[in-house]
Amino acid sequence: MKRAIAANPNTPAAVLGSLADDNDEQIRQAVTFNGATPWTLLAELVGRSIDLAILVAMNPAAPVPSLPLLRETTIHLFGLSPTAVDKLALLRG
Numbered sequence: 717m718k719r720a721i722a723a724n725p726n727t728p729a730a731v732l733g734s735l736a737d738d739n740d741e742q743i744r745q746a747v748t749f750n751g752a753t754p755w756t757l758l759a760e761l762v763g764r765s766i767d768l769a770i771l772v773a774m775n776p777a778a779p780v781p782s783l784p785l786l787r788e789t790t791i792h793l794f795g796l797s798p799t800a801v802d803k804l805a806l807l808r809g
Contacts, residue, residue, distance in 0.1 A: 722746035729754050736761060744768060753779035 721727055722735045725748040736747045736757055747753055748761050748771040758778060761768045770780055 717741050719746050723750055725750060725752040727752060729757070733757055741767075745771055748772055749775055751775065753777070 718735060718738065718740065719742055721731065722738075722743045727735075727750070729752070730781075732747050732750060735743055736753075738744060744761070744764070745767065748758065748768045753775070754788050755778065758772045758775065762772050
């Protein structure tokens with residue numbers, strides 16, 4: 717039930733914020749990929765795991781100007797090479 721709420725684009729931002737702290741990784745992933753999740757929350761989620769960082773990069777609602785910041789954050793937090801991060805960015809299309 718919580719996964720469906722986390723993925724629903726009509727879920728209020730406050731609820732998405734609460735679900736972002738859920739113990740279930742799939743719920744956090746659904747919040748991260750939800751196009752209604754505020755950018756401020758997405759920016760926070762980037763630093764939690766490489767999986768969430770990838771989902772933020774793939775989120776079609778993530779503002780394009782924020783992608784260079786996401787790239788640098790991912791490189792520094794997770795020790796990935798710039799080339800690897802650029803390849804991940806290609807997944808976004």
